[in-house]
Amino acid sequence: MRISGANATAIAAQILRFPREHAWQSWTAALAELADEQGHAVDQVVVTFFARPRSYTAEDVIEIACHGSPVVMRYCVERAMAHGARPAEPGEFTLRAYLNGRIDLPQAEAVRDLIEATTLYQARIAAQQMEGSVSRRIAPVKEQLLELISLLEAGIDFAEDDVSVASAGEMMRRLEPIERAMERLAASFAFGKIVHAGLTLAIVGRPNVGKSSLFNRLLEQERAIVTDIPGTTRDLVSEVATICGIPVKLMDTAGIRTAEGLVETLGIERSLQAMADADLTIVVVDLSSALEAQDRELMERAKSQGRALVVGNKSDLAVQAAPEEVIVVSALTGAGIESLRDAIFEAIAPGGAAEQETGFITSLRHEQLLRESLGYLVKTREAVADNIPHEMLLLDLYGALRPIDAITGATTADDILNRIFATFCIGK
Ligand SMILES: Nc1nc2c(ncn2[C@@H]2O[C@H](COP(=O)(O)OP(=O)(O)OP(=O)(O)O)[C@@H](O)[C@H]2O)c(=O)[nH]1
């Protein structure tokens, strides 16, 4: 149980009993007894104290570690509440850390992502963002934007009439890198979205080519029924697997052919629908026999609908020479499966490996704000080209700054004044 706030130690002192006189010492754990109202011990606990501001919330924080019995835990909470504590709202500790200025908004959002992570890779990205990777990447761009704003403000307030502090050329020279960096950051969301939310992958092909076998292989689990009877899979089977740290919803589908009977016809309709809905499609072909018209039709269809990979299965048998783009595997032996995983990662995250090093955004909110900012930067550039007065340009530049502030925290008038006076030495 964690208590945060000015009264944390006072409340803890009311509900705990220490073996001897206790002096609260920050960052130190102590043994204590949780006692009931009659003074009987109900649990032996370890209590840790974090004095403000060096705590999670930047307030005084007490953490009481009980043995874990739900009855005792509930009792511990009730006792604390009887002495003035109240239950925390969801996320309230992190909210307080933010309100007390210990972390910024992207860091607080990263805490939520970390808690919700379903793969270690997602957790690692969230941990980087908790350390401030998003703000670190935005900070230099924001700084350049603020300098430009300060330059124009200084021009308007202090320059001689009809003398311009910044020529159109100078403005363009300064705008260009800001716009480019902002664009790159917004574009990194294409990969960030996939890391954050995962994607769906449909496995399609003619009957009996080994779709269900491949599905089980990627899942590392015998989930779908595999037989040598064509038309085994009748309905969609879906399961989430982790591929290169990204949660991927795999969909095994009914083999596509001219159906025999109503059930199969409905199954095939679902296969085609799954293929249309998926972020990525794997078309499986059987390399142990010659490609059929149906195979080629499916490949064409998959490619026309979006991202698609062609997998040649049953490489353990005597096989046909495969066209170059075909990824050769054996679902039976597992040969080629690692290359397939890599190809899936590369298909869903082109340049993903490069993004990982520079840090990227995973939040839709951040992406939308960056795009909004970009819109104003484009407007500014057009206004400069049209020789619009600086007063008007400033409106657009502030328009570009506002969404960035919504990510990193607000810029105050002082921030801009300080820059004006620090960098331009006006009115010495
Ligand atoms: N030799 C060999 N046999 C395989 C391989 N992959 C699948 N098979 C066999 O091919 C047959 C069909 O496999 P499934 O995975 O059921 O094929 P499917 O594409 O799901 O078939 P439907 O659900 O009927 O469309 C089974 O007998 C599998 O054991 C492989 O890589 N090598």
Ligand SMILES: [Mg+2]
């Ligand atoms: Mg099947």
